[in-house]
Amino acid sequence: MLEVSNVSRAFGSLQALTDVSFEVRPGRLTGFVGGNGAGKTTAMRIIMGVLSADSGQVFYDGQPIGRQIDATFGYMPEERGLYPKMPVREQLIFFAQLHGLDQTKAGRNADRLLEQLGLTERAKDAVEKLSLGNQQRAQIAAALVHDPAALILDEPFSGLDPLAVDTVMTVMKEFAASGTPILFSSHQLDVVERITDDLIVIAGGQIKAAGATAALQSQHAGSRYRLGLPAGHSWEWVSQWDGITEARQVEDGAGSGETASGITVLFDATPDAAQAVLRQALTLGPVEVFERVIPPLSQVFREVVA
Amino acid sequence: MNSVWLVTRRELLAQVRSKAFLIGTGIMLAMALICGALPGIIGGFDQGPDEPMKIAAPEPLVSELAKLKGFAVQSVGSASAAERAVRDGKVEAAVIQDADVPSGLAVIAKEDPPSGLVSALTVTPDVRLLDPPAVAQFVKQLAAMVFAVMFFVLIMMYGQTAAQNTVVEKQTRVVEILLAAVPARVLLAGKILSNAVLAFATVAGLIAAVSLGAWVSGSWAAVSAEASVFLPTAGGASPLAMVSGSLGWFLLFFVVAFVMFSSLMVGSAATVSRLEEIGSVLTPTMMLAMIPYFLVIMFNDSEVVLDWLSYIPFSSPTAMPLRIVTGEAAWWEPVIALVILAVTTVLAIVLAGKLFENSILRTGARIRFKDAFSTRV
Numbered sequence A: 001m002l003e004v005s006n007v008s009r010a011f012g013s014l015q016a017l018t019d020v021s022f023e024v025r026p027g028r029l030t031g032f033v034g035g036n037g038a039g040k041t042t043a044m045r046i047i048m049g050v051l052s053a054d055s056g057q058v059f060y061d062g063q064p065i066g067r068q069i070d071a072t073f074g075y076m077p078e079e080r081g082l083y084p085k086m087p088v089r090e091q092l093i094f095f096a097q098l099h100g101l102d103q104t105k106a107g108r109n110a111d112r113l114l115e116q117l118g119l120t121e122r123a124k125d126a127v128e129k130l131s132l133g134n135q136q137r138a139q140i141a142a143a144l145v146h147d148p149a150a151l152i153l154d155e156p157f158s159g160l161d162p163l164a165v166d167t168v169m170t171v172m173k174e175f176a177a178s179g180t181p182i183l184f185s186s187h188q189l190d191v192v193e194r195i196t197d198d199l200i201v202i203a204g205g206q207i208k209a210a211g212a213t214a215a216l217q218s219q220h221a222g223s224r225y226r227l228g229l230p231a232g233h234s235w236e237w238v239s240q241w242d243g244i245t246e247a248r249q250v251e252d253g254a255g256s257g258e259t260a261s262g263i264t265v266l267f268d269a270t271p272d273a274a275q276a277v278l279r280q281a282l283t284l285g286p287v288e289v290f291e292r293v294i295p296p297l298s299q300v301f302r303e304v305v306a
Numbered sequence B: 001m002n003s004v005w006l007v008t009r010r011e012l013l014a015q016v017r018s019k020a021f022l023i024g025t026g027i028m029l030a031m032a033l034i035c036g037a038l039p040g041i042i043g044g045f046d047q048g049p050d051e052p053m054k055i056a057a058p059e060p061l062v063s064e065l066a067k068l069k070g071f072a073v074q075s076v077g078s079a080s081a082a083e084r085a086v087r088d089g090k091v092e093a094a095v096i097q098d099a100d101v102p103s104g105l106a107v108i109a110k111e112d113p114p115s116g117l118v119s120a121l122t123v124t125p126d127v128r129l130l131d132p133p134a135v136a137q138f139v140k141q142l143a144a145m146v147f148a149v150m151f152f153v154l155i156m157m158y159g160q161t162a163a164q165n166t167v168v169e170k171q172t173r174v175v176e177i178l179l180a181a182v183p184a185r186v187l188l189a190g191k192i193l194s195n196a197v198l199a200f201a202t203v204a205g206l207i208a209a210v211s212l213g214a215w216v217s218g219s220w221a222a223v224s225a226e227a228s229v230f231l232p233t234a235g236g237a238s239p240l241a242m243v244s245g246s247l248g249w250f251l252l253f254f255v256v257a258f259v260m261f262s263s264l265m266v267g268s269a270a271t272v273s274r275l276e277e278i279g280s281v282l283t284p285t286m287m288l289a290m291i292p293y294f295l296v297i298m299f300n301d302s303e304v305v306l307d308w309l310s311y312i313p314f315s316s317p318t319a320m321p322l323r324i325v326t327g328e329a330a331w332w333e334p335v336i337a338l339v340i341l342a343v344t345t346v347l348a349i350v351l352a353g354k355l356f357e358n359s360i361l362r363t364g365a366r367i368r369f370k371d372a373f374s375t376r377v
Helices: A040-047 A088-098 A103-116 A132-144 A162-177 A189-195 A213-219 A271-284 A297-305 B002-017 B019-046 B059-066 B079-088 B115-120 B136-171 B174-181 B184-217 B219-230 B239-269 B275-298 B303-309 B316-325 B332-359 B369-374
Strands: A002-011 A014-024 A029-033 A055-060 A074-076 A151-154 A182-185 A198-203 A206-212 A224-229 A244-250 A263-269 A289-292 B053-058 B071-076 B093-097 B105-109 B126-129
Touching (some): A014 A055, A029 A040, A088 A132, A103 A132, A162 A189, A206 A213, A271 A289, B002 B184, B079 B093, B079 B105, B136 B174, B136 B239, B136 B275, B136 B316, B184 B239, B184 B332, B275 B303, B316 B332
Parallel strands (some): A151 A182, B105 B126
Antiparallel strands (some): A002 A014, A224 A263
C-alpha cells in the first residue's frame, strides 16, 4: 500500500499542497482528479521523489519512501517524456535497465509490452516518427517496463482515441489485478468513472474527498429516485404524493431511462416518501425499475470541489 | 556505477548516431589525414626522382654516399670546401664529418633542411643551415594555432551538443522519468563521462589520422628533419619524441579541461527549458573558453604572457603543450598546471552539479544562476 501522509509543499509564495493525506491500495485503480493547478502533478512528483516535500512523508508498505523504493515505481509524467530520436524498443530497454533490470529481462518485458500495446511493428522506429497516440502508448510502456511495484500515471489517457483508451485501460487493469497499487490522474471523468475502484479529489492543494468511487457517488446521491413503469401506466399520481417535491417523466433514452418502451419517472423525495411511492406503484401494477439516482462522477466532482 | 554507465552509453549512442556528428567528425579526420600527408606530398614534388640531388662531401664519405640512390655526389677537398660549395650554390647540400655532434655527421644546407638526404642517411645527422630562415617563430605560431583551434572547436562542438541534449531532456520531460530512476548526479556524471570519452577518442583519432597521413606519405622524415632544426633537442630527446610528448600532454590536459567545460555547459543548460534560450546561458562558459583561445594565439611570442597562460586552468590546455613543444617548460611545470586544472575541474563539477540538481526539473522561464544556487527542488 502507498500512503501519502500530511504532505505540504510550497513554491515560493504559492502553496501547492496543504497537509495532503491519502492512500493508494494494492490491487485497486485509484483515480486522482482535480482541476488544473489543483496539485495533482506536484503530489505525484513528490511520491516519485522527483520533488521533495516541505513537510510530511510518503510510505510504501509502512516504510518511508526513498530513492531505493522510488526506483521500483513506474512513472509516467504529465507531458510526454521520451527521447524523440531513440528507437522505441531500445528506449524501453534503457529505462528498464536504468531501473535495475538485466538486459535479458529488460528485452523480454519490452517485447511483451510492445505486443500488448500493439506497437510491435513500430519497435525499431524513433519515437518522433510515431503518431501522438502511439507515442502515448510507448510512454505507458516506459512506465511499466521494469515490473513496477507501484504505478504513478499522470494523465495516461490524454491524447488517446477511444480504442487506445480501452487498450491502456486493459493493461492497467491487468497490473492492478496482479496486486500493484495504481494511482492515475485524469481530466476525463467518464473514463475515470469506468475504471476506478477508489477516487481522490483534490482542489486548491487540499484533498476534498477520498474513498471508494461507488461509495462517494452514493454519498452524493441526492434525494432523486428513478421509477420505471411499463408503457401505458399512469404516473401522474406520483407528483401529488406526500413528501414529493418534484416529479417528471423523462423521454425514453434520455436520463438513461432503462425501460425498453416504458415510462421513466424521476422524482425528488425523502427516503420514506420514496418507499411509499414504490409500495403504491406495486399495488397499481408491475414496477420495472426503482433506484436512487447515482450521480455521474462529473457531478460528484463539482459538488465536492465547490 | 552501473547506471552511470547506462547513461553514458545512451549519450554516446545518441551522439554517434547523429548525422551532424558523423559528418563533422569525418571531415575533421579527413583534414587531419591530409595535414599529416601534406609535407610528404609537397616534399615529394620538390625533388622528383628523376633529378638527383647534388650534394658535396669530403673524401672518406663520398664512397658511402655514392651508394644512396637519387644523389649526385661531388668530392670536395675539405669540410670548408664543402661548405663553400653549398654557399656558392654549386650543390644543394653537403655532408661532413663532425666529431662535436653525437652522430659524428653533419649536413649543411642553405635555407631548407634537405629532408630527403637526412632521412636517407642511416644516422640522424646534425643539420646546419647557412642561411636559416626565421621560421622558428612561425612553427610556434602554427603549433599554437593547432592546439588552440583543436581545443576550442571540440569544446564548442561537444559541449554544445551535451548542453542541447540536456535541454531536450528537459523540454521533453524525459528527465522526470530519468530522475525517478536515478539521482541527478548520476545523470550529470553519465553526461560528462560520455563527453570525456568522445573528446578523448576524437583527439586521439585526430592525432592518429595525422600520424597515419604522415607515415603513408613519408612526411615523418621530413617533419622530423624540420623539427631537428627548429626545436632545441633538450636532453638528447629526439624532436619527434618532443612533438609526440607534447601531444600526449595536450591529450591529458584536454580531457580534464573538457570535463570542466562540458560540466559547466551542461549545468548552465539545465537552467533553461527551451533550445532557443540555450545561447544566452552558455555565453559565460564560452567566454571562459574563447578568451584564452585568442590570448594564446595573439601572445604566443611573449614568454611572460605564455608563462601565465600556461598555469591558468582555462588556457593551460593550449598554452602548456605549446611551451612543451618549444622546450620552454621544465618537466615539473605541466605537472603543476595539470594539478591546478584538475582542482578547478572538481570545483566546476560541484558547481555544475548544484546548478543541474536545482534547475533540471524547473520548467518555464529561465532560472537565474543566483536562484539556482539558493533554492532547492
